[in-house]
Amino acid sequence: MFELAWPWVFLLLPLPWLLRWLLPAADSGDAALKVSFLGELETLAGRRAAIALPAWRQQLPYLVIWLLLVFAAARPQWLGEPLPLPTSGRDLLLAVDVSGSMDFPDMKWEGDDVSRLELVKHLLGDFIIERQGDRVGLILFGSKAYLQAPLTFDRQTVRTWLDEAVIGIAGSNTALGDAIGLAIKRLRDRPAQSRVLVLITDGANNGGEIEPLLAARLAAVEGIKIHTIGIGADVEPGGVLQRFGFNSGAELDEPTLRAISEQTGGEYFRARSSSELASIGDTLDELEPVAQQPAQARVSDALYVWPLSAALLISLILVANSLWHPSLQRLPWRRSGHD
Template sequence: MFEFAWPWAFLLVPLPWLMRWLLPPAPSGEAALKVSFLSDLETLAGRRARANLPNWRQQAPFILLWLLLLLASARPEWIGEPLPVPATGRDLLVAVDVSGSMDYADMQWQGLDVSRLTLVKHLLGDFIEGRRGDRVGLILFGSQAYLQAPLTFDRATVRTWLDEALIGIAGKNTAIGDAIGLAVKRLRQRPAQSRVLVLVTDGASNGGEIEPLTAARLAAEEGVKIYPIGIGADPEQSTLAGFGFNPTLDLDETTLKAIAEQTGGEYFRARDQQELQSIEATLDRLEPVEQAHTQARPALALYPWPLASALLLSLLLAAREFWPHWQQQWLSRRPQWLRRRT
């Protein structure tokens, strides 16, 4: 079915004529002869003098150009037949810690030392891409928590936002409670059986306004199931251990386990790539939930065709306007012997 997305654009059809009627004429820049006795000449001739205005044939290309631009502005589109949209799945928010400690390079990815956030991007990105039929959203948290991507079926965009996350973008601290509170706020309007939060962090809560266990209690009341993932290598496996530094010292596993137990979820510990991949497999076993059936009609945008036609017509009109000038310049620059032959 053919239709216009913005049909009100056609209300601008008379705009050029209104501007010509309301605005004063532009100076032509050419010499003009002013006749003070024009009215006497009109009386003798028996008719009124008319301005030398272009006729309709001269105006037709410009009228066509204006109509083509309006046609493109109205966004014509071809609406296809209704297609079913996946109606089963979960509403799943992924909250990722982007505090300063997530920059520690104590993890391994394909034989290379990488930071914790880099490993999370690789593996959780695949996890997000595989959530067919689920609405997925993304929260980034540090000293504050921000909703980076709302719940959507567009998993590729959510993964892109995750890939573009930077260390310290939300502050250097870790506000676990604020991240849970923001997730509860976004999930509370969804069906109770499908509210899931995957919380990825490598430290203890040392920022924000809400205590993690208080936020977990609110999540339990709203039926939000939380799956915390504590990330970070063991001291003996870390490349930083040789410097006498334990990067997982701040990981508060006691609180994360309590959050999982209070909300009916499960706590996971990710020390390396293999463990994080096994956690993904465990999360895949979450049961989907029936939701309201929806349909979508694909729309094929057709505005490039009138827009391209308007551009081509503009180039032709410009070439017609400047062609005499270009021809004169070319003739004046020809060699003397060529001018004699012609």
């Protein structure tokens, strides 16, 4: 199907005539002698007078060039048949805690000690890439919550934004309620059965404007399912950190995370190691996809090159004609002042 992407460009068609009407006539500054018997003078000089073309025929090539340029600027294109896009209908938002405690290196990845955030990047990055056909988005939260990537089919970009997340970018506290509230704002306009939020944190709510349980109730009203993941290793009994009274997982508010999931029909997961977090990803893979309105796309072939090439070709012909055509060399504007 033929289509013009920018048909409004044709409003520029009368522009040359408007400029000619509005702008003053050009003055070369040279003296000119106007005579009414130029033809007789050329005959007496033994020359054949050039046959003058009507004014409209002289302007016709330039008119054609202008029409071709405007037509090319309107971006003509040929649209192919509509092709369906593969979509499962699932809209999945990931809310990742980037507060200061997520920098604690109590997790293992391939035999090395890594921080909690680094482990989330390794495992959830693969989880994002495998969501073929899903819309995936990313929220980063600390003292405040920010939408890092909106819901999109471009999963590679979402993973890149997750990989580039740094500790403290959103503040040092943990605003669980604000993260849920931002997710509600982004998911409420999506189909009712496809609103899913996965919330990953290692602490208790100690910042933000909204209480987590109140935000969970609002999410339940909007039909948003929230799966919560508490991350952080338990201190080994009798270990050095425990003897000093330190437990890296003590700040995790598991009752609140469980309540958030229960109110919204989701599940709560505890990730104490990389293997547990990986198994949680496998469980989340079993979320039932929901069909939504089928998306379609058309393959378009740009056609502007053809009118643009035609305009260039006519321009080159006019230039060559003015340089080499003998009759044009004898026109008054090409002769010297001695003629």
